[in-house]
Amino acid sequence: MYDPTRLAALVAVSEAGSITRAAQRLGYTVPALSQQLAKLERETGTALLVRHHRGARLTGAGEVLVETARRVLDEMARARHELARLAGLSGGRLRLGTFTTAGMHLLPPALTAFRRAHPDVELTVAGYEPPLGVAAVAAGTIDVALTHTYAPSDPVAVPSSVVQEPVLVEELVLVTAPGQALTAGTAGATRLPPAELAGQPLISMAPTHPPRQGVEAALARAGATPSVRVETPSYALVCALVSAGLGVAVVPEMVARMSATPLGVRLLDPGDLRRTVSVVHRADDTNPAVDSFRALLRGAFGRSSN
Structure with a gap:
């Protein structure tokens, strides 16, 4: 039987698309996670991952094992849940x-x-x-x-x-008003280097939102200039202002996907802005x-x- 911890590591890499992002999700260091994956490959006797410059992808054997791993991990979660119920909830x-x-x-x-x-x-x-x-x-x-x-x-x-x-773990993505050139048409199908945001009016959540300050600093280094500063950590407000054409913003992918107001969305390159x-x-x-x-x-x- 394969170690559930190593199975969870393989599933995390398959979902995150890279060992680095999977390590962040699981709370491991990259070397520690790489070691778990190497042990799993030795246990299975076959290569499960192919590393490349953008991250990692599953081999055919890896895809087979991941499907089984998901079922095993789901069953274990249900077992923990049932044991908690029997413990007197x-x-x-x-x-x-x-x-x-x-x-x-x-x-x-x-x-x-x-x-x-x-x-x-x-x-x-x-x-x-x-x-x-x-x-x-x-x-x-x-x-x-x-x-x-x-x-x-x-x-x-x-x-x-x-x-x-x-x-x-989710990436931060660029959001714009619908039809804006940065996200419209074929442009929206490719990743945008942050340097392309230079000169764009940025709707910013700094300086009063400490968790965002590092992100805002990275955008500033790329040349993005704050145009509107939102003083409360409200992504609903940010998305509404973006949708109205007052500027662009960088928000978590989940926020963009579930926004109540229409937005243009584009992934950033290399995807290292994350929540x-x-x-x-x-x-x-x-x-x-x-x-x-x-x-x-x-x-x-x-x-x-x-």
Whole structure:
């Protein structure tokens, strides 16, 4: 039987398209993840990945194994979920913290599944813009939180009492008004070097949104000039302003895909501007509701990254 940790590593690479991005998603260093993949290739006796300048892709054998790996990992998640149910989730409570994007687009399906499995658990949901959710978990105000970090950015210290598990890594993409030249027609089918944003009016979320400051600095180095500064971390507002033609913006792919206002969208080259969504909980927490909810998140978020 193959090691589930190594199977999860292979699935992560297949979904992320590169070992580097998969390592970030799983919370590994690149050498550590590469070592897991090498061990899996030795176990199977065949090459599972082909490395190339843009990342990595599966071989034929890798594609076969990934399909089986997904089924195995899903079964294990269901088993963890069922064990949590048998552990006594007939009552109690689960206090959740979330930031706006996850609360609107990712949390509802997971909560629906949780409620279906555990109808007697009392649920509360509160809003915490990152990194405030981490502090709330550490203080015991909430049991679990969804938070995010951006790359590039300065690292955010996490208290030793808290465990932060990456569950979704997504690229940041360019959004424009519909029909704008940068995203219209065949131009939108190729990746855009950030240097092409030089001189474009940029709708910016800096300087009052610390998680975005590293991204904004990278865009500034590429020549993008802030035109409108949004003082609150509201992607809905940013997308509305972009849709109205007031400028362009760089937002998480999920935000662009689920925007309520029409947008033009284009991937950036080389795709190294990213947002990582993580679930945070206390290391010593024995609440079975937390374990069950984390298992549901891993399944739901892992599929949302495709």
